[in-house]
Amino acid sequence: MAISKDLIASIFLLCLVLVHQVESQRILSNGGVASSNIPRINCGGACAARCGLSKRPNLCQRICGTCCFRCNCVPPGTYGNFAACPCYASLTTRNNKRKCP
Template sequence: MSKVVVASFVLCLLLLHQLASVEADDQMDRTAEAKSDVSEQKIDCKAACAARCRLASRQNLCHRACGTCCARCNCVPPGTSGNRDVCRCYATMTTHGGRLKCP
């Protein structure tokens, strides 16, 4: 009789462990989905770059560079210049020549 009780106890522990594992996996899936929903929300680069480049002397160049930076970083700093600390990726992107790429 004691072997049956021990075997039942071991089976119960294995079942509880399996259930806890499934619950943890579900929690991780929900967390990953929530993070991906936030990261998948793309900003309107055309509108953001129009606001950023509205005072630029070379509109086409500004829009092209800003659009590239926005597409890669999904961020455009507010205002027409400066505020680069808001978008770290945008602020650190450089050209092949080492100059800042994003207006």
């Protein structure tokens, strides 16, 4: 039983699509940057400083950590300063409210 050329071509194209999908996910997980040599910031420390005066510090740090992981930055101070980290400021909830504290 011989394998047809169409089957081989289909398998090859499927492999290319899978490789493309994996590479796209890797790029998205790096905040839109393809290089994995970019140093990651200490999200725990940055978010602890950002959420230090929050009424709900555990919730604030959890949300801040998610935003920090995606953007690799946290604005300075305890509130505002979103211009220092545009990616952090651009993340929104389903209701188009700012996600990150």
